[in-house]
Amino acid sequence: MASSLYYEKYPQSARRFLVVFCALGFIATGAAATVSVPVAVVLLVMTVLFPVLGMRIATITSRDGITVRGVMSTKQIPWADIQDIRIEQNTAAHTANSAAPKQKVIVYDRYGKRTLLPNLNDETLRKGKSLRVELDHIRSTWEQLRGNDWVPLPEIRKIANKHG
Numbered sequence: 001m002a003s004s005l006y007y008e009k010y011p012q013s014a015r016r017f018l019v020v021f022c023a024l025g026f027i028a029t030g031a032a033a034t035v036s037v038p039v040a041v042v043l044l045v046m047t048v049l050f051p052v053l054g055m056r057i058a059t060i061t062s063r064d065g066i067t068v069r070g071v072m073s074t075k076q077i078p079w080a081d082i083q084d085i086r087i088e089q090n091t092a093a094h095t096a097n098s099a100a101p102k103q104k105v106i107v108y109d110r111y112g113k114r115t116l117l118p119n120l121n122d123e124t125l126r127k128g129k130s131l132r133v134e135l136d137h138i139r140s141t142w143e144q145l146r147g148n149d150w151v152p153l154p155e156i157r158k159i160a161n162k163h164g
Contacts, residue, residue, distance in 0.1 A: 006137035010119040059117040079145040083156040084108040
């Protein structure tokens with residue numbers, strides 16, 4: 001028996017939004033005191049605009065597939081076009097003091113293109129949620145909605161295995 005479909009939105013965390021907003025505010029305030037008025041206005045506008053645009057970043061699962069929303073663009077990946085969804089180690093997080101996520105979720109489409117799913121990693125999930133459990137829910141939905149004519153493409157499996 002098939003499990004229930006799982007639709008979720010993984011938005012930018014409020015904590016990360018606050019950190020970025022405060023950091024940009026400090027930078028803009030300090031810089032505004034030492035530059036011309038037009039430059040100061042641009043810096044102050046950026047202080048508000050960047051965090052607001054950053055809040056747009058999300059991964060959304062729906063009946064149609066996975067939507068990856070960036071700051072200025074949106075990419076829709078239909079379930080049938082997905083060849084693999086997996087957790088991969090983040091090579092940028094090798095240092096012990098790194099605040100970068102140690103694991104991230106990647107989608108491979110039928111052309112072998114890797115797409116990072118923003119906010120779906122071991123650092124940004126809401127408290128109490130497991131990345132492995134979230135991935136299992138998403139994979140189950142993918143398996144149910146990708147269509148009866150979906151077939152794995154061996155060449156894409158090779159590409160995915162090189163990375164993960």
